[in-house]
Amino acid sequence: MSEQKYQRIWKTVKAIPVGKVSTYGQIADLAGLPGRARLVGKAMGYAPDDLQVPWYRVMRSTGQFAFAAGTDLAKKQKGLLQEEGVVVHNNRVKLSEFQWQPDLAELLFKLEF
C-alpha cells in the first residue's frame, strides 16, 4: 500500500498551526504530491485517531468545508475551528485571513523531507 504517501500527508497536516487553516491542494503540494488533492481527502479519512491529525483545519480551495452544511462532520469541524478562533460563516472560512502561510524554516523543522 502507498502508506508512505499517507504518512507524509498526515505529517504535513499536523504542521498546520492552531488558528490557521489549509486546503487539500495546498497540503498535497507541500507533501510533494502536486495535483493529488483527492488523495489528501482519502488520507484524512484513513487517518488513525491516535495520530491526532487536525483534519478540520483542511478545507477546499474555496474555503468551503469538505462536507455539506448541516452534516455531523460539518458541525464538528465548525465547532473545533471556532474554538481556535477561526471565524466561520455559512459553512466557509475566509482564506485571505486564515489560510496558513508556511515559511521555509517551519517546513524544514516540522516536516524534515
Added chain:
DNA sequence: CGACTGACGCCGA
C-alpha cells in the same frame, strides 16, 4: 482489465 467513485481543483460558459 474496464467502469465507477470520491473529505478535490481549475477553467470556461
Added chain:
DNA sequence: CTCGGCGCCAGTC
C-alpha cells in the same frame, strides 16, 4: 454565483 467538463489517482466491484 452556478453548472458542466476534464484531469487526477487509489480503491472497489
